[in-house]
Amino acid sequence: MPTLKKTVIQDFRNIEFAEISFSPNINCISGGNGEGKTNLLDAIHYLSMTKSAFPTPDRYNFRYGTGGFAIGGTYSMEGGVEARFSIRVSEGEKKVVRDDKPYSRISEHIGVLPVVMISPSDISLVSDSGEERRRLANAVLSQMDREYLVSMQSYNRLLAQRNRLLKDGRAEQDFLEVIDMRMEGEAEKIHAARKRLSELLEPVIGRYYGIISGGAETVSVSYRSELSSKTLTDLFRANFEKDRLLGYTSSGIQRDDFLFSMDGHPIRRAGSQGQQKSFLVALKFAQYEIMKNAYGYAPTLLLDDIFDKLDMGRIANLIGMVAGNDFGQIFLTDSNKVRLSGIVDGITEDRAYFDTLGGVFTRVD
Numbered sequence: 001m002p003t004l005k006k007t008v009i010q011d012f013r014n015i016e017f018a019e020i021s022f023s024p025n026i027n028c029i030s031g032g033n034g035e036g037k038t039n040l041l042d043a044i045h046y047l048s049m050t051k052s053a054f055p056t057p058d059r060y061n062f063r064y065g066t067g068g069f070a071i072g073g074t075y076s077m078e079g080g081v082e083a084r085f086s087i088r089v090s091e092g093e094k095k096v097v098r099d100d101k102p103y104s105r106i107s108e109h110i111g112v113l114p115v116v117m118i119s120p121s122d123i124s125l126v127s128d129s130g131e132e133r134r135r136l137a138n139a140v141l142s143q144m145d146r147e148y149l150v151s152m153q154s155y156n157r158l159l160a161q162r163n164r165l166l167k168d169g170r171a172e173q174d175f176l177e178v179i180d181m182r183m184e185g186e187a188e189k190i191h192a193a194r195k196r197l198s199e200l201l202e203p204v205i206g207r208y209y210g211i212i213s214g215g216a217e218t219v220s221v222s223y224r225s226e227l228s229s230k231t232l233t234d235l236f237r238a239n240f241e242k243d244r245l246l247g248y249t250s251s252g253i254q255r256d257d258f259l260f261s262m263d264g265h266p267i268r269r270a271g272s273q274g275q276q277k278s279f280l281v282a283l284k285f286a287q288y289e290i291m292k293n294a295y296g297y298a299p300t301l302l303l304d305d306i307f308d309k310l311d312m313g314r315i316a317n318l319i320g321m322v323a324g325n326d327f328g329q330i331f332l333t334d335s336n337k338v339r340l341s342g343i344v345d346g347i348t349e350d351r352a353y354f355d356t357l358g359g360v361f362t363r364v365d
Helices: 037-049 120-127 130-144 146-167 173-213 232-238 240-246 273-295 312-322 337-344
Strands: 003-012 015-021 026-031 068-076 082-090 093-098 115-118 219-224 257-262 300-304 330-334 351-357 360-363
Touching: 003 037, 015 037, 015 360, 026 037, 026 337, 037 068, 037 082, 037 115, 037 300, 037 330, 115 273, 120 130, 120 273, 130 146, 130 173, 130 257, 130 273, 146 173, 146 240, 173 219, 173 232, 173 273, 219 273, 232 240, 257 273, 312 337, 330 337, 337 351
Parallel strands: 026 330, 026 351, 115 300, 300 330
Antiparallel strands: 003 015, 003 068, 068 082, 082 093, 219 257, 351 360
16 A cells, blocks of 8 residues: 655645655644644645645645745555655646656546545535535545546536537537537446445445444435436436526536435534534545545545544544554644544554644654
8 A cells, every 4th residue: 555655845835845754654743723734734635636635726835935836755555666756836837747757647646645634624515515525526536436537527628618619609509419428428427436436435424423423313425416317418408598598507417416414404404513523524434444445455544633523532433443454544633732642642652743833844753
């Protein structure tokens, strides 16, 4: 399994320069708010996914006053082989390299270094629109299934072409149907993959939520898609006049959603803040387990400030579960160093501690 041995980060948010060596097991990063703990985890995520864990343009990741950033990592890969990866980003340009050889397509890197990140921003999965939930599904499936990623890229290119024609008033139904037929094949693959993901997630989320909550409530996940009852071509044909008036495509898989429920009610309305956070942690641990089963080894797990508002005993149980047999590399952040060490020291002696101050990381084992 890929294990991050060392990273070098330059001009990423508040990190001017950092060169850090890690434990292959659990790494604990502590420090005050705004010092750079989350930035370090997001840099690791970026090196895996070629984008931030947060939906922000790349330029917002540039350290103030700079025109770009660079992230590098040395990994121990399967079989003990060492590999070097790097990403350089400047305004309008992104370059991803493995062992000094650039990828011909950046998308070829997705899934090479599987990763799961849990952070306070995950609350948007409950409170915001379906776009955030589709984004999560795409992140999970793109890492496990290269064909899914190719289908998503193809569908999005065709959708953009279709929307341009609609916006420019050049959309003739016969011509659009040529594009629609090409989109339909990709949409069917995406729909099938998302439906399968929902089916895999539901029982695992329920199990993890039970560990966190003590089984007080029942949670569920369901997949909602217009393609469950009609083909994409039929949807587009039925909505042609509407789309021409709107100037964009109003139906399709870009409108899919995943519904999160508690005791049969939307968790956004029925769940307390603590229940919602418990659900989100359970969701991400379920993602971790599904990806682990798909790969045959555990992905890197990034846990950013997950102790807030959750019972320490149950969180310790969760971490103990993922840090059991065949676990992967784990990165934990918390502002309370004593609390962090109290949990981790009870799980393993193979861990590393880092203090964070102003984007500078100091190992304190």
